Amino acid sequence: MKVKFFAYLRDYTKAKEIELEYCSTVDELLHRLCDRYGDEIRRKLFNGSELSNEIIILINGRHIAHLEGRNTILKEDDVISIFPVVAGG
Amino acid sequence: MERYQRNIGTLTVEENERIKNCRVCVVGCGGIGGYVIEMLGRLGIGYITAVDGDVFDKTNLNRQILSDDESIGKSKAQKAKKRMMLVNPFVTVKAIEEKLTKENAEKIINGNDVVVDALDNLEGRKLLADACEKLSIPLVHGAIEGWYAQVSTIFPGDRTFQRIYGKATSKVNTLGNPSFTPALAASIEVSEVVKLLTGRGTILRNKLLYVNLLDNEYTIIDL
Numbered sequence: 001m002k003v004k005f006f007a008y009l010r011d012y013t014k015a016k017e018i019e020l021e022y023c024s025t026v027d028e029l030l031h032r033l034c035d036r037y038g039d040e041i042r043r044k045l046f047n048g049s050e051l052s053n054e055i056i057i058l059i060n061g062r063h064i065a066h067l068e069g070r071n072t073i074l075k076e077d078d079v080i081s082i083f084p085v086v087a088g089g
Numbered sequence: 090m091e092r093y094q095r096n097i098g099t100l101t102v103e104e105n106e107r108i109k110n111c112r113v114c115v116v117g118c119g120g121i122g123g124y125v126i127e128m129l130g131r132l133g134i135g136y137i138t139a140v141d142g143d144v145f146d147k148t149n150l151n152r153q154i155l156s157d158d159e160s161i162g163k164s165k166a167q168k169a170k171k172r173m174m175l176v177n178p179f180v181t182v183k184a185i186e187e188k189l190t191k192e193n194a195e196k197i198i199n200g201n202d203v204v205v206d207a208l209d210n211l212e213g214r215k216l217l218a219d220a221c222e223k224l225s226i227p228l229v230h231g232a233i234e235g236w237y238a239q240v241s242t243i244f245p246g247d248r249t250f251q252r253i254y255g256k257a258t259s260k261v262n263t264l265g266n267p268s269f270t271p272a273l274a275a276s277i278e279v280s281e282v283v284k285l286l287t288g289r290g291t292i293l294r295n296k297l298l299y300v301n302l303l304d305n306e307y308t309i310i311d312l
Contacts, residue, residue, distance in 0.1 A: 006308070007237045007301050008264065016304070053257030056297075056310060063312055065252055083299055083310065085253055086234040087260040089121045089209035089271070 001076060003029070006083040009055075012041040026057060027070040029080060044084065056083040092177070093133050104287045105133060109179075111286050114138040114201040116189055116217055118165035120266055121231050122207030123155040124275030129282065130173045130180045137180060139169035140197055142188030152268040189213050194220035203282050206230040207275070211259055218243060218250045229281045231274040235264025236303040238274040241312070242281045242292045252312045253297060270302065 004017040013033075023029035030051075034042040046052055057064045058081040064072050074080070093105050100108070113134050115122050118141035129137055143165050149156040155168045166184040173182045187193055189208070194216050198204050204221050206228055208214050214230070221228040221243070228243040230250070243249040254260075277298065284290045297310040 006299065006306070007303075008235070053255035054260060056253070058310060061311060063252060063310070081310075083308075084237075085260075086232045086237050086239055086262075086264075087209075087211050087214070087254070088232060088234045088262040088264075088266055089117050089119055089207055 001029075001074065002079045003033070004079065004081040006081065007086075009041065009044065009082055009084060012037050012044070022076050023074055025070070025074060026059070026064055026072045026080070029074065030057075030070065045082075054084055056085060057081070058083075092179070096132060100132075100283070100287065104289075108283070108286055109133055109135040111203075112136040112138070112201045113203050113205060113282055114140065114198050115169075115205045115207055116140045116198075116213070117207035117209065118155060118169045119143070119149065119207065119209060120152045120271035121233065121275045121278070122205070123153050123165075123169070124272050125205050125207050125278055126169045126173065126182070127154055127176065128275065128279040130177045130182070132279070132283065133177070133179070134282075134286075135180060136183070137169075137173070138183045138185060138197070138201065139166045140185045140187065140189060141165040141169075142186055152266055152271055154272075189216055191216055195224060198226060199224055201226055203285050204228045205278055205282060206232075207278070211254055211257055215250055215254075221245065227285055229278045229285070231278040233266065233270040233274045234262050235267070236270060236301060237264070238270050238277075238300040238302070240274060240277045240281065240293055240298045240300075241296060242285065242294050244294060247295060249295065249297075249312055273300065273302070 005013045115125050118139050145156045145160045164186050166186045170182040170184040222245045225245045231240045299308045
């Protein structure tokens, strides 16, 4: 499956996109990314055990809020996009 | 009028006449807001409410168009009014030197056709969105950090902020605020305002335009 990283998340992943071995849910995928890229990305993706409010996750262009959130079931050919939101002015 | 001659083609003469009677409230007169007010006023939006309880400090000078060495310590909202008197005296600017609060939000935005979010904090943004929803006023949202900007247009009932920011009430900016990103966000916000006022084109409703200037990527996310 393809995972695309946006904005400064690329500083941690050193890549705009990667091919990742199949993960069955969004939650599994996020934990796989944390294992792969370490604490810096973990702090961006999670707030304690909760999903961070600072990121938007899309599955094939659909916000996971409209799916099953972090429990969303993934398919082999899904494209997952992860964006950090911004709030300055 | 010669002043607006170069608007024509982008806007029709009728549209340019119509926006002279429009009212836009800009909440925040800093990095994004200063540019928004500048562009709305030069276009000829007739009535602008400029809201900001802050005064300029030296850290604003790298990006805020309304700031200069002589304005340190002075009201941002009042400076917006003074500048527009020089740039386009046919525009009426009402300066409100108050921070947006739960108590004053509805009173401040009431009577406007569109509200522009040019704030720099989540707490204020959520207050503003709630007030716009209550008074049924469309809200154009813009935010920046570093090389990144986002813009969305929100109608009452859309609950867009909940989808963008979830339950977050604050967010630390570690990426800085350079000169060019606020100007970009402001330009896109103003074009959304003009489309709302004229009924033209496609607006970013239930969508988030996400701009990454570092890699020249412009992505529209369906919210």
